[in-house]
Amino acid sequence: MSENLIEVKNLKQYFPVRAGFKTLQLKAVDDVSFTVGKGETLGLVGESGCGKTTVGRSILHLYEPTAGQVFFEGEEITKKNIAEMRKKMQIVFQDPYSSLNPRMTVEDIIGEPLDVHKLYSNKKERRERILDLMETVGLNAEHATRYAHEFSGGQRQRIGIARALAVNPKFIVCDEPVSALDVSIQAQVINMFEELQEKLGVAYLFIAHDLLVVRHISKRIAVMYLGKIVEIADADELSDHPEHPYTQSLLSAVPIPDPKIARERQRIVLEGDVPSPLHMPTGCPFRTRCKYATEQCAKECPTLKDKGNNHLVACWNR
Ligand SMILES: Nc1ncnc2c1ncn2[C@@H]1O[C@H](COP(=O)(O)OP(=O)(O)O)[C@@H](O)[C@H]1O
Numbered sequence: 001m002s003e004n005l006i007e008v009k010n011l012k013q014y015f016p017v018r019a020g021f022k023t024l025q026l027k028a029v030d031d032v033s034f035t036v037g038k039g040e041t042l043g044l045v046g047e048s049g050c051g052k053t054t055v056g057r058s059i060l061h062l063y064e065p066t067a068g069q070v071f072f073e074g075e076e077i078t079k080k081n082i083a084e085m086r087k088k089m090q091i092v093f094q095d096p097y098s099s100l101n102p103r104m105t106v107e108d109i110i111g112e113p114l115d116v117h118k119l120y121s122n123k124k125e126r127r128e129r130i131l132d133l134m135e136t137v138g139l140n141a142e143h144a145t146r147y148a149h150e151f152s153g154g155q156r157q158r159i160g161i162a163r164a165l166a167v168n169p170k171f172i173v174c175d176e177p178v179s180a181l182d183v184s185i186q187a188q189v190i191n192m193f194e195e196l197q198e199k200l201g202v203a204y205l206f207i208a209h210d211l212l213v214v215r216h217i218s219k220r221i222a223v224m225y226l227g228k229i230v231e232i233a234d235a236d237e238l239s240d241h242p243e244h245p246y247t248q249s250l251l252s253a254v255p256i257p258d259p260k261i262a263r264e265r266q267r268i269v270l271e272g273d274v275p276s277p278l279h280m281p282t283g284c285p286f287r288t289r290c291k292y293a294t295e296q297c298a299k300e301c302p303t304l305k306d307k308g309n310n311h312l313v314a315c316w317n318r
């Protein structure tokens, strides 16, 4: 059996997009590879639109991948076994307002996966499991018959997490699970994810556009830009020694509490906009905004290279 829980190999997700009379391929995810260990968290960061959600959804076959493979404990996930695989892998969505039916009771939302996978033998067992899950995520079990719309954003996200946990998964894609929440609530929900991991040994792909959010919870972090992973390293290594110019700019925008260090560090502001994924630059996707870009960068796209310490960077100049 493989040591990795999840292995993503050369994943591509292209969406056909009509442009006038032509159909163009929007390369939302373009040749992405990474692994997630058992009980571990891999953070996935990058600006809005770089393909993070698409990676998460493609792993769960919510989109049929254009190319590439995803393995769960060494077994390839396919159209045929995906129904069975969904007992082992789940997703928590970004927006707890649109991802939960407001007219369903909490009990029925959490009970749905139990029904789908027939995980109880009688009504009593179903109900006990639901109440148990509510407690696990810090919800008052007495509120089981209330409707989703009666809950706050943070509580709704807890309902979403309870629903994901219902099948006892080993892996959860957490797609910006705190981005829609008030800052004051974000830390509570992140702490809960960590506690659940300790208790249940579940692994996460933890997606965020904010590096601060993932740095705290992740063992390793992958940085995405325009459909590609440009850097992967252990969370501390990435924060302390970012190699890729894009990661450096992301980190330079993270506030530092120490004013002395903050003064010494220069904020790197990227020029220009992210190119459209419909009109990708030749070579390295980042070169149009990179101050180190050379001729080679326009010709050929760099692939991830190990710089030692399990620190992978895709850059010709590193
Ligand atoms: N179903 C889809 N059809 C066409 N384009 C899509 C679809 N989903 C996402 N995209 C495009 O793919 C790119 C990546 O989107 P997404 O994965 O949502 O990025 P992120 O989660 O990092 O914000 C964007 O350009 C987006 O417009």
Ligand SMILES: [Mg+2]
Binding pocket: 049, 052, 053, 054, 176
């Ligand atoms: Mg997204």
